[in-house]
Amino acid sequence: MKNWIRQSKINHIRIKMLGLLASCAIGFTAFAQELDVGLQAYLDGDYETVLNEFIPLADQGNDIAQLFLGGLYEFGNGVTQNYGEAAKWYQMAAIQGNADGQYNLGWLYEQGQGVTQNYGEAAKWYQMAAVQGNALAQLGLGVSYSEGRGVKQNYSEAAKWTQMSAEQGIATAQFNMGILYENGWGVTQNYGKATNWYQLAAKQGNALAQYNVGVSYAEGRGVPLNYGEAAKWFQMAAEQGIARAQFNLGVIYEKGRSVTQNYVKAANLYQLAAVQGIAEAQYNLGLLYSEGLGVTQNYVESAKWYQMAAEQGDARAQYNLGIFYIKGQGVPENYVRAHVWFNLAAALGSHYGIDSSAREIAEELMTPGQLAEAQRIAARWQPGTSLEYWE
Numbered sequence: 348m349k350n351w352i353r354q355s356k357i358n359h360i361r362i363k364m365l366g367l368l369a370s371c372a373i374g375f376t377a378f379a380q381e382l383d384v385g386l387q388a389y390l391d392g393d394y395e396t397v398l399n400e401f402i403p404l405a406d407q408g409n410d411i412a413q414l415f416l417g418g419l420y421e422f423g424n425g426v427t428q429n430y431g432e433a434a435k436w437y438q439m440a441a442i443q444g445n446a447d448g449q450y451n452l453g454w455l456y457e458q459g460q461g462v463t464q465n466y467g468e469a470a471k472w473y474q475m476a477a478v479q480g481n482a483l484a485q486l487g488l489g490v491s492y493s494e495g496r497g498v499k500q501n502y503s504e505a506a507k508w509t510q511m512s513a514e515q516g517i518a519t520a521q522f523n524m525g526i527l528y529e530n531g532w533g534v535t536q537n538y539g540k541a542t543n544w545y546q547l548a549a550k551q552g553n554a555l556a557q558y559n560v561g562v563s564y565a566e567g568r569g570v571p572l573n574y575g576e577a578a579k580w581f582q583m584a585a586e587q588g589i590a591r592a593q594f595n596l597g598v599i600y601e602k603g604r605s606v607t608q609n610y611v612k613a614a615n616l617y618q619l620a621a622v623q624g625i626a627e628a629q630y631n632l633g634l635l636y637s638e639g640l641g642v643t644q645n646y647v648e649s650a651k652w653y654q655m656a657a658e659q660g661d662a663r664a665q666y667n668l669g670i671f672y673i674k675g676q677g678v679p680e681n682y683v684r685a686h687v688w689f690n691l692a693a694a695l696g697s698h699y700g701i702d703s704s705a706r707e708i709a710e711e712l713m714t715p716g717q718l719a720e721a722q723r724i725a726a727r728w729q730p731g732t733s734l735e736y737w738e
Contacts, residue, residue, distance in 0.1 A: 394425020430461025662696025
């Protein structure tokens with residue numbers, strides 16, 4: 348009843364930040380007073396003053412003022428949100444070499460906000476900002492190379508730029524470095540380094556990194572196997588809503604691995620993951636309701652959760668739901684549906700030891716017409732659909 352599955356997709360983020368405010372006015376003698384007033388107003392949330400101070404400066408070509416006006420329009424602070432206006436001001440700042448403006452303009456091109464979506468333009472502006480040391484642009488450029496968006500896919504380049512961002516403390520970049528090391532993409536595969544990067548991101552609160560650290564400890568990959576540590580990191584990720592973490596923590600509580608066995612906690616955690624669509628959690632929750640572990644025994648509830656998992660293609664849930672239909676347990680007796688679920692389970696569940704024997708028993712109880720109907724439904728059924736749809 349366990350299945351550790353890692354989060355393994357490279358991520359990109361948008362941070363609602365227009366640069367390091369403390370350093371924006373350094374080195375500016377012209378407009379220094381106006382910049383100081385505008386920056387302080389921005390920190391105070393006084394966007395009317397920001398506009399009054401920065402519009403004249405921006406019109407005179409000040410890239411810091413242009414950058415901040417772009418931010419006000421992008422996020423709708425003090426003005427009606429307008430991505431086109433945001434792109435206009437960011438571009439003015441960007442062509443003057445403002446790294447934050449370049450990054451922000453790249454983001455708008457990547458998302459297709461205020462401009463026609465263009466991954467090549469996004470990567471171009473990320474590159475300009477990244478070579479100036481902009482950590483978020485380095486992250487974005489790393490993602491572009493990893494996914495081959497706007498540039499030719501190149502994991503070595505992805506690793507190079509992602510590491511630059513990660514070394515500046517960007518948690519998502521640290522998480523992405525973990526993904527690269529775990530899979531050996533652009534770097535030599537190294538589970539220990541992967542876990543180290545995950546931990547750096549996890550300590551900053553990155554939920555997916557916390558989840559992957561938990562998986563590392565649960566599998567003993569890159570670190571010594573330690574279910575207590577796994578539970579700690581899964582708990583952190585679970586509290587942030589990561590469904591797989593909720594499921595895995597439920598497994599640990601159900602099995603009592605380095606924690607006191609607790610079926611109630613297991614059931615609660617499975618429920619949290621199950622409502623997010625995790626088929627294994629739906630199956631495990633159905634099993635707990637069937638056996639009355641951590642919950643009051645309830646075959647109707649059990650059948651409900653089995654059905655959710657079965658419709659996602661979980662062979663164990665399909666088999667158990669077939670048993671319920673044969674017995675009329677939690678559902679009305681229905682030999683046709685029982686046969687369909689047994690048939691599907693036999694096709695999908697050989698690695699669980701599920702064979703055709705249950706289906707053959709059901710056939711002995713069925714008329715030729717029922718058997719033909721069951722075979723017709725099974726042949727047409729698609730994962731993600733109910734049997735009722737095909738009946």
